[in-house]
Amino acid sequence: MDGYGMQNQIACIRRSLFDQGYLDEQFIQLEELQDDTNPNFVQEIVTLFYTDSARLIQNIELTLNSRPINFSKLDDYMHQFKGSSSSIGAKKVTSECAVFRQYCAAGNAEAYISSLLPHIYTD
């Protein structure tokens, strides 16, 4: 595939991420911060987000597997995850974090996990 074709494909993927609600206008803010002095800024910040997220998800998983579940700690992790995902424009992740925090507030993380199971196999 030539350069033009690849750019076109990247643009299509980018547009679909917005159309499907995975990204919001905050991601555009990130793109606008990229310039000649920070030419790879978007790539770097998304990579940083993935690294931080992997660590957070691991901590969330450990907390969910502990008994009794420490809902305060779980809420802190979800709070942090919601903050970082909203900051890079990861709209769907932010929304799910907000929903999960509501379940945590009710002390019912298992119900949220159960509600996700159908989506894991169909999405």
Added chain:
Amino acid sequence: TALVVDGDTTCRVLEQLLLRSYGVQTHGVDNGRDAVALIASGVKFNLIIIDMILPVLNGLEIRDMGVHCKMLGVTACSGESERQAFLAAGVDVFIEKPLDPEHLVPILRELDG
């Protein structure tokens, strides 16, 4: 100059870069204790941007540690009770994350006089 206090690296890097894009010099720390220590060492800041929940000495406690400059509280919490708590703790402005130019620019203009 501005101090960004956020335990999340992604948020802290983004907030610092956003400030720098408007010509603001920035420092960044990931907890309230280091923020207080930095200020106590004599470094002057016109603005502190601080998250409510931090690993050590969170945003709700920092005013009690003798911090007097303008504070902008940013947090992923969106509830009215969190907003009131953060304002009662001494932040001058409360913003739900993400920090964006729409909220930041008026504050920078006000500080610029």
